[in-house]
Amino acid sequence: MTESNDIPIRLTLNKSLKSVFCKPTETLLSLLRDGFGLTGSKRGCNQGLCGACTVLIDGKPMRSCLTIAATCNGRDVVTVEGLLENGKLSTMQQALVDSGGVQCGFCTPGVAIALTSLLREDPKPDRTKIREALSGHLCRCSGYIKIVDAAEAAAEKAGS
Amino acid sequence: MTQEFSAVGLSSARRDSSEKAGGAAKFADDYSVPGMLYGAILGSPIASGRIKSIDLTEAKTVPGVVSILTADDLPDRRVGSFIKDEVTLARGYVRFVGEPVAAVAAETKEAADLAAQLIIVDFEDLPSVCSLDEALAEDAPLVHPGQDDYVRTSETPTNGNIFWSASILEGNPDAVWDSCDVIVEDTYETPGQYHAYMEPCSALAEPDLAGRITVRSTAQSIFYIQGRISDELDIPMSNIRCVAPKIGGGFGGKNGVSVQPIAVALARASGRPVKITLSRSQDMEMLRSRHPTRIRMRTGAKKDGTLVAREAELWFDAGAYTDESPAVLSFGMLCSRGPYNCPNISVKGHAVYTNKLKAGSFRGFGNPQATFASESQLDALAVKLNMDPIELRRKNAMKAGDHWLGGQTVDSCAMTQCLDALDERLKEEVSALPPAEEGWQRGVGVSGLSHISGLMGTSAFVNLRADGTVALQTGVVDIGQGSDTVLPQICAETLRLPLESIAYAAQDTDSSPYNWKTAASRITYTAGRAVMQATVEMRERILRDAADMLECSKDDLELDIGGTVRVVGADRKVSFREIAARAFNRVGGPIVGQHAFAFDGPRFDPKRAAMSNFAFDNLGVYVFGAVGVVVDVDTVTGKTIVQKVWSAHDIGRAINPQSVEGQVQGAVVQGVGYALLEELVWENGRLTNPSFMDYKIPDGMDAPSEITVMLIEEAPEATGPFGAKGIGEAPIVGVAPAIANAVFNATGARLTRIPMTSERVLNGILSL
Ligand code: FES
Ligand code: FES
Numbered sequence: 001m002t003e004s005n006d007i008p009i010r011l012t013l014n015k016s017l018k019s020v021f022c023k024p025t026e027t028l029l030s031l032l033r034d035g036f037g038l039t040g041s042k043r044g045c046n047q048g049l050c051g052a053c054t055v056l057i058d059g060k061p062m063r064s065c066l067t068i069a070a071t072c073n074g075r076d077v078v079t080v081e082g083l084l085e086n087g088k089l090s091t092m093q094q095a096l097v098d099s100g101g102v103q104c105g106f107c108t109p110g111v112a113i114a115l116t117s118l119l120r121e122d123p124k125p126d127r128t129k130i131r132e133a134l135s136g137h138l139c140r141c142s143g144y145i146k147i148v149d150a151a152e153a154a155a156e157k158a159g160s
Numbered sequence: 161m162t163q164e165f166s167a168v169g170l171s172s173a174r175r176d177s178s179e180k181a182g183g184a185a186k187f188a189d190d191y192s193v194p195g196m197l198y199g200a201i202l203g204s205p206i207a208s209g210r211i212k213s214i215d216l217t218e219a220k221t222v223p224g225v226v227s228i229l230t231a232d233d234l235p236d237r238r239v240g241s242f243i244k245d246e247v248t249l250a251r252g253y254v255r256f257v258g259e260p261v262a263a264v265a266a267e268t269k270e271a272a273d274l275a276a277q278l279i280i281v282d283f284e285d286l287p288s289v290c291s292l293d294e295a296l297a298e299d300a301p302l303v304h305p306g307q308d309d310y311v312r313t314s315e316t317p318t319n320g321n322i323f324w325s326a327s328i329l330e331g332n333p334d335a336v337w338d339s340c341d342v343i344v345e346d347t348y349e350t351p352g353q354y355h356a357y358m359e360p361c362s363a364l365a366e367p368d369l370a371g372r373i374t375v376r377s378t379a380q381s382i383f384y385i386q387g388r389i390s391d392e393l394d395i396p397m398s399n400i401r402c403v404a405p406k407i408g409g410g411f412g413g414k415n416g417v418s419v420q421p422i423a424v425a426l427a428r429a430s431g432r433p434v435k436i437t438l439s440r441s442q443d444m445e446m447l448r449s450r451h452p453t454r455i456r457m458r459t460g461a462k463k464d465g466t467l468v469a470r471e472a473e474l475w476f477d478a479g480a481y482t483d484e485s486p487a488v489l490s491f492g493m494l495c496s497r498g499p500y501n502c503p504n505i506s507v508k509g510h511a512v513y514t515n516k517l518k519a520g521s522f523r524g525f526g527n528p529q530a531t532f533a534s535e536s537q538l539d540a541l542a543v544k545l546n547m548d549p550i551e552l553r554r555k556n557a558m559k560a561g562d563h564w565l566g567g568q569t570v571d572s573c574a575m576t577q578c579l580d581a582l583d584e585r586l587k588e589e590v591s592a593l594p595p596a597e598e599g600w601q602r603g604v605g606v607s608g609l610s611h612i613s614g615l616m617g618t619s620a621f622v623n624l625r626a627d628g629t630v631a632l633q634t635g636v637v638d639i640g641q642g643s644d645t646v647l648p649q650i651c652a653e654t655l656r657l658p659l660e661s662i663a664y665a666a667q668d669t670d671s672s673p674y675n676w677k678t679a680a681s682r683i684t685y686t687a688g689r690a691v692m693q694a695t696v697e698m699r700e701r702i703l704r705d706a707a708d709m710l711e712c713s714k715d716d717l718e719l720d721i722g723g724t725v726r727v728v729g730a731d732r733k734v735s736f737r738e739i740a741a742r743a744f745n746r747v748g749g750p751i752v753g754q755h756a757f758a759f760d761g762p763r764f765d766p767k768r769a770a771m772s773n774f775a776f777d778n779l780g781v782y783v784f785g786a787v788g789v790v791v792d793v794d795t796v797t798g799k800t801i802v803q804k805v806w807s808a809h810d811i812g813r814a815i816n817p818q819s820v821e822g823q824v825q826g827a828v829v830q831g832v833g834y835a836l837l838e839e840l841v842w843e844n845g846r847l848t849n850p851s852f853m854d855y856k857i858p859d860g861m862d863a864p865s866e867i868t869v870m871l872i873e874e875a876p877e878a879t880g881p882f883g884a885k886g887i888g889e890a891p892i893v894g895v896a897p898a899i900a901n902a903v904f905n906a907t908g909a910r911l912t913r914i915p916m917t918s919e920r921v922l923n924g925i926l927s928l
Contacts, residue, residue, distance in 0.1 A: 033190075034192075037192075038183075039183075039186065039187075039189075039190035040182070040183020040184065041183070042187070042358070042359070042408075043189065043360075043437075044358045044359070044360070044440070045440040045851070045852050046439060046440065047440065047851060047852070047853065049851065049852035049853055050358060050440075050852055052358060079183065080181075080182070080183030081182070081183045081184070083182075083183075084182055089178060089181055089182055093178075093181040093182060094181070096177070096181045097173050097174070097177040097178055097181050098173055100171070100173070100174070100818040100819065100821070100822045102174060102177035102180050102181055103174075103409075103640040103641070103642070103822055103823075103826065104180075104357070104358065104359070104406070104407060104408045104409040104639065104640025105176070105177065105179075105180025105181070105185055105406065105408070105640065106187065106357075106358040106359045106408030106409060106640075107358050108180050108181050109183045112181060112183075127865065128865075130860075131860040131861055131863075131865065132860075132861065133860075134859070134860035134861075135859050135860050135861045136859070137859070137860065138356075138358060138852065138857060138859055139358065139826075139860075140355075140356050140357055140358050140409050140411070140826070140830065140857065141358075141409055141640050141822070141826045142822055142825060142826050142829075143822075143824075143825030143826045143827075143828055143829035143830075143863055143867060144825075144829065144859075144860045144863045145825045145863075145866075145867055146818075146821075146822055146825065147860075148860070
């Protein structure tokens with residue numbers, strides 16, 4: 001059901017082109033979760049503070065809970081589901097699994113996006129850089145160590 | 161070379177982690193069903209008051225509103241495990257800001273929220289008590305004036321806002337203080353800490369036309385939630401089905417109910433599915449925290465460091481309702497001696513009502529508070545005695561065969577080995593760290609620690625599939641701690657199968673065997689035992705059938721890795737698949753195993769200890785450990801950074817070492833938050849920091865960059881599966897005192913109040 005002030009937008013979502021109407025105040029996170037059923041992006045705070053909702057917009061990690069959906073017109077959005085390669089976990093996602101960086105897994109989608117973006121910018125980050133990249137991502141389970149291990153392992157794998 | 165283990169002791173990746181890393185794992189709020197309504201809850205705006213009237217007129221006009229409920233629409237019942245003082249929606253009175261007063265179900269979340277805001281409640285403000293001091297003051301207003309009429313599980317005396325007091329006495333401290341060479345005494349204060357699981361609480365309740373209701377929710381136990389909904393809403397358990405989605409962390413915070421009964425009540429009123437997901441701030445204001453406490457403690461020792469006497473009095477700020485406070489208080493009291501022998505000890509404890517959100521279970525369950533006091537005192541004693549702090553602890557450390565406070569015998573104990581391992585690492589590694597930056601002072605601090613693993617009932621079912629693989633069922637909810645992997649590992653090992661051969665069912669009260677809760681660091685130990693025994697029962701049946709098929713005695717058979725039974729020393733064998741096929745189709749029926757038990761270890765011993773009003777009469781098996789930290793303190797600002805942590809744990813046996821390490825590291829960082837950052841702050845009864853903006857938990861930069869985990873497997877627990885004991889809580893217990901002791905070591909300031917914010921550390925330094 002569309003209402004008169006709904007805004008039509010077109011965006012690339014996980015590599016496919018989508019057209020959709022969104023409400024002027026609707027966040028990208030709501031559009032993804034409720035509109036497209038992509039529930040991989042998590043709502044941990046809805047205030048831009050936990051990082052669980054992070055997605056790539058034009059290649060940059062952004063908080064989808066703070067992003068108004070209508071501003072994504074013409075942009076390229078990648079969620080955690082879109083990191084999969086041929087239906088398989090990406091190197092970064094697999095490294096999170098293998099290093100024990102996934103516990104409850106609620107922070108994992110945002111963490112996977114942030115680290116994917118980090119490794120694209122800097123294929124060989126040191127541990128301090130990795131921790132900095134994680135600084136807006138809260139994880140209450142892991143103590144971060146194994147998440148940092150995972151980024152190192154993924155960098156190594158990609159470099160080999 | 162024969163491979164010794166097929167599954168246990170291997171760091172298998174968590175079985176659900178691919179799904180989680182790929183974004184496919186479904187948590188409660190990720191479910192939507194056709195026709196679903198959204199729920200919203202109106203929380204009390206005041207800390208204490210009488211509800212004079214509730215006007216729904218305006219709220220009902222919001223388009224899309226389907227049902228609105230207040231207490232008048234619900235059965236008039238009070239519930240609670242220890243004292244029946246709680247209601248689903250406030251009835252007549254409110255007792256804390258955020259307490260649910262009314263609930264709305266509507267077609268959209270926005271409509272539900274708007275309608276909840278438009279409900280007009282006319283309150284008569286009543287005086288409130290929002291701290292221990294206010295609650296304990298003479299003539300303090302009572303949080304529950306009618307408390308003497310509440311149903312209680314135990315006739316413990318009340319006194320004003322103190323609703324539960326307990327005591328324990330061993331030996332006679334009063335008679336021996338004079339014989340002590342040194343005595344230390346202080347009062348310690350610890351804050352309310354928020355669990356800050358990353359997933360806010362959520363529940364989806366789906367009614368069907370036959371009157372049954374299915375509930376998918378964030379909870380640490382499907383069975384507890386089923387029982388509680390039944391109790392609150394007067395629905396038979398047969399009509400309530402609880403299923404477990406993925407859970408985004410719990411740490412004790414999802415141990416009790418959150419929004420499930422309200423979601424169920426709305427679903428029944430509307431006849432439609434209803435989902436309630438709390439916002440972060442509602443989750444913080446409405447649910448639970450760790451108990452803020454005040455602890456007065458006094459300890460005396462001989463010149464050589466031998467502990468002689470301890471006296472402690474603990475006040476636990478329980479918030480507005482009892483919840484699990486008697487258990488948390490009792491456990492904190494039992495941890496007031498720590499993992500040390502001390503012949504004369506007296507502990508008194510009180511749980512106190514205040515007009516704040518409930519305090520409940522939180523990783524450590526009263527123990528971190530008691531240990532903060534206890535281990536700070538040991539450090540102060542070591543300083544007075546001019547003794548190495550690890551040496552002092554080693555001298556008094558419990559050993560196997562010693563008795564816990566209360567008299568329960570401790571059978572497996574690697575306390576000394578943990579201290580030795582820590583000592584060795586600190587000696588080698590502290591001096592190798594790069595030096596502190598200019599203007600910063602470095603300190604080293606240690607703490608011993610101990611906890612339990614056990615309690616209550618659990619069970620497991622296992623059956624052999626037609627192709628020789630296995631299906632395992634338990635009622636254990638994996639809240640992120642890893643039981644979905646560890647329990648199948650135990651099953652696999654018992655059958656010498658690879659982990660991939662075990663299918664493990666999701667938890668559902670309609671089909672899973674009973675388990676109490678994912679709590680008390682109990683799952684690997686108790687549910688692991690049940691899984692192992694059920695599997696052993698099935699294995700016996702497999703061997704019996706194999707003996708029939710191979711025409712030999714069962715005693716001549718052995719299991720090969722990979723699902724084959726062979727005759728020892730001969731080339732005659734039969735596979736699980738062949739055994740299963742025969743059983744399915746011809747002889748005896750499918751091969752199954754089951755086991756159920758409740759923790760049955762030694763009880764408290766009245767000959768050793770005089771105890772009154774304890775919430776339980778035994779606990780579990782005991783786990784021990786030691787933690788060391790290096791901190792740097794900026795002497796200008798007081799800012800404290802934890803550079804490195806070493807955490808040694810008496811684990812019995814690590815079923816999945818990588819998973820154990822992850823648990824330890826996560827708990828250590830939660831402990832760093834508790835020690836340095838985290839504090840719920842109330843002003844006039846209102847929580848002033850209900851968001852991650854104002855309530856900071858450690859992020860990747862606040863967390864120590866290195867946490868070395870040492871798993872000490874020298875004292876396997878005879879009753880545990882493959883010798884294992886639990887690890888979920890222990891690693892948080894000693895972190896705050898170790899950091900406080902390190903701050904003292906760095907600056908000479910002894911902080912007795914956490915969190916040790918920059919301001920408090922600086923004040924400590926300035927008042928030297
Ligand atoms: S949900 Fe967007 S940052 Fe927390
Ligand atoms: S794995 Fe649970 S919050 Fe990060």
